[in-house]
Amino acid sequence: MLESAEILGLIAAACTTSSFVPQVYKTWKTRNVAGISLIMYFVLFIGVVLWLLYGIVINSLSVILANSITGLLVLIILILRIRYGLQHRK
Amino acid sequence: MLESAEILGLIAAACTTSSFVPQVYKTWKTRNVAGISLIMYFVLFIGVVLWLLYGIVINSLSVILANSITGLLVLIILILRIRYGLQHRK
Numbered sequence: 001m002l003e004s005a006e007i008l009g010l011i012a013a014a015c016t017t018s019s020f021v022p023q024v025y026k027t028w029k030t031r032n033v034a035g036i037s038l039i040m041y042f043v044l045f046i047g048v049v050l051w052l053l054y055g056i057v058i059n060s061l062s063v064i065l066a067n068s069i070t071g072l073l074v075l076i077i078l079i080l081r082i083r084y085g086l087q088h089r090k
Numbered sequence: 091m092l093e094s095a096e097i098l099g100l101i102a103a104a105c106t107t108s109s110f111v112p113q114v115y116k117t118w119k120t121r122n123v124a125g126i127s128l129i130m131y132f133v134l135f136i137g138v139v140l141w142l143l144y145g146i147v148i149n150s151l152s153v154i155l156a157n158s159i160t161g162l163l164v165l166i167i168l169i170l171r172i173r174y175g176l177q178h179r180k
Contacts, residue, residue: 005147012144015137022129032125039112047105054099054152062144 009062017066020073027077033084041078048074099152107156110163117167123174131168138164 027033048071055063117123138161145153 005144008140008147009144012137012140015133015140017137019130019132019134019137022133023127026127026130027125030125035117035120035122035125037113037116040109040116042109043105043112044109047102047107047109050098050102050105054095054102057095057098 006062009060010065013062013066017070017073020070020077024073024076024080027080027084031080031084031087033081036077036081038078038081038085041074041081045071045074045078096152099150100155103152103156107160107163110160110167114163114166114170117170117174121170121174121177123171126167126171128168128171128175131164131171135161135164135168 027036048067051063052067052071055067117126138157141153142157142161145157
């Protein structure tokens with residue numbers, strides 16, 4: 001059985017990870033990326049990959065799970081930001 | 091001395107936390123929040139607060155440090171998003 005600390009971690013992970021889903025949806029739908037910082041998503045992606053490595057090293061299920069999915073979602077937003085950002089400039 | 095795992099965690103924390111600074115700056119300067127998901131920053135803020143509690147429970151310096159500062163930055167973006175979002179509608 002999971003410890004209560006790990007349950008708290010998993011709920012936290014579920015929140016921070018799922019939070020990026022509405023941003024993916026919104027950006028996908030509206031293609032409006034003018035207000036979104038490219039540098040934020042670039043640095044965030046590097047950070048999330050490092051958190052994933054940290055999770056593997058300390059063997060924390062919450063950290064590994066959260067950062068695998070978050071990394072994917074942040075990467076999607078980063079790609080959409082670059083793609084629609086370039087279209088916007090044309 | 092810190093273990094190498096904790097050093098990795100602190101570098102990861104520095105990246106994910108500092109990533110929100112350019113978004114705060116951009117939103118503060120441009121007041122353009124049309125592309126930013128309100129739901130994302132609302133759920134993210136709740137998640138970061140839960141991560142902070144998790145960090146306190148498991149006594150992880152990286153998790154506590156990262157999420158205190160991230161929580162503050164995400165709260166600023168959330169407030170700007172609500173404030174400029176309302177102005178945009180007028």
